[in-house]
Amino acid sequence: MPVSQNSARLNLPYLQPSQAQKHVTHNEALRQLDLIVQLSVASINATTPPAVPDQGEIHALGANPTGDWAGQGGMLAAWLDNAWHFVAPDTGWRAWDESSNQMKLWDGGTWIDPPVATQNLNGVGIATGSDATNRLSVRSPATLLSHEGAGHQLKINKASTGDTASLLFQSNWTGHAEMGLAGSTGFSIKVSPDGGSWTDALSLDPATGTASGAAIQSSADDTTTGRLMRADYGYGPGNLLGTVSENSGTPSGAVIERGTTPTGDYVRFADGTQICTATLPATDCTAVEGALFASDPAVWDFPVAFAAGSNVAISGSGGGSTRFTGFDAPTETQVTVRVLASASDATALAPTVTAIGRWF
Template sequence: MSQNSPRLDLPFIQQSQAQKHVTHNEALRKLDVIVQLSVASTGAINPPPSPDQGEVHALGAAPTGDWAGQAGKLAAWLDNAWHFVSPVSGWRAWNESQSRLIVWDGSDWADAPIATQNLKGIGISATYDETNRLSVRSSASLLSHDGQGHQLKINKANAGETASLLFQSNWTGHAEMGLSGTTGFSIKVSPDGSNWTDALSFDPASAIASGAAVQNSSDDTTPGRLMRADFGYGPGNLLGTVSANGDAPTGAVIERGTTPDGDYVRFADGTQICTATLKPTSCTASDGSLFASGTDVWTFPIAFAAGSAPVVSGSGSSTSRFMGIDAPSDLQVVYKVFSVNSDPGLHAPALTAIGRWR
């Protein structure tokens, strides 16, 4: 029969043994040390000068003094002497100096393993409940990378559910962003936690933005709203082809063009200006009297609005010449160049017509 138990190494009382109480008490003493084990310190090297009865230390790799040669063992102060016990893999102890549970892994004392899978809930300085199974009360929370990037994933069961971040003040919601009942990303705001406004939403297919924060029509000039590209003007659409739907512009602000008949400018408000420098003409008279060079026609580089009568003015390009303008149509104007003095030079008259294109 073995002299000691296989797990705790407790001494057995042998058959016909004298002074059985000695063996029995030794086993009880050892049980008193290792059952409900609690150690004053771990990795201990130097014995304390005045230990308490029953005080236990988990020794380090190179203990000194009365502990010399007992590396890795448990040292218990019992009846004014140190008693040593070798821990077995799996023994647990309460670390009194650090207030934590430790376990002997066969070579050292380590933190006791903690189950982290399928926990019912976790409360960090807070209490979790069935809805908020992770509750954290803290001045801040940090989620960092593990070498490269980091993603925070919020998943929902189907498109009609919600996957969002809700921002509260004194437990009243005032802002929410995420996927709220659709697969389109949106930002909502509320003054009281009950009445909500979709401030900004993005269509998941086209990425087009909408919502109360965006213009809802071309004449929407609500202060603070974001301007839509098709309702506002910038470097990309300031110049181009002007157009309108009724009185509302639908194209560019300014349109410019050139044809063999001259240049033109159109504005979104309907104004149109045509200019041209025409072929040179000569005005001469043998007697020095008023002389007209003759009648000519200027076809506008682009037509004015049908039935309109643009205002036409011109210059003979010489101080001795002036122009006469007949009633213009929306397509052309008849003009004459006059000279008050004999002027054999060739001068190119200039004409300007101002009217409307719509």
């Protein structure tokens, strides 16, 4: 079996027994070692030879180089002693790309970035250092997380209900605001003046969605400046008109309730005020009542009852300029009305009446 005259890996020429001018073979091997050991190239995927190359300058050629490099695609081209010398890279060779200041790897067909393991890393620091707690650390003006053609979610997961999954906002490494799931499954926002004492500004119940916290009105008479008004404590377009109600003397429904029954109209207010009005059947004033003339007595049933013990005030108009109304003492549900006049008047006119009191 013939003995190879070149090394198996780097194709370096061997010195042969009884070889003349052994220094030529030796120097050729040294020259190849000088080129490929600690390989550094001026460019990657080069196609056009430089006009004035430096001694020892090396280029990693692209697939279709031109000029003096024609037909040498994929080779390493080294300028030595005023001529280009070509060396074929082997799979796995590494070269420092001087043009991009990056390490490159020959994979048998092209120069690629060396593969980097990205699974189960102990930590990653981008422009800063990571540590055991902050295993991913980034120092930059901004951090971009973008979609891949559709939506995008940022997920913060915790092990159990009592743990925390949140975003913490700091100033000079002191926490001043935090939002997320802090010790529960309810979303909350906390604020702090010094990073030590914290106030729950807003908490949302995960089952009902109702809000609580220092930023929310705590009771119907809580008028603290800057607090958000609760729907069940305050009033707005959605509950200004509707059914009024109360709970132990505290309004709990709409602000104004208006209604009509067969015996008149009524208005109820959230503070408990109630006003009833009606136009009674027309009547004359022909019956003698002492020095006056009067209508027959009529009982006005209030459209809605007043509260028990309520002090009901009654007023009315007799229906004409010469008439006036008189009333017996009212109850919570009705009052007796008579129209009076100073002279007999057979004209049938309709009196109007008003009752004011409280519904609670």
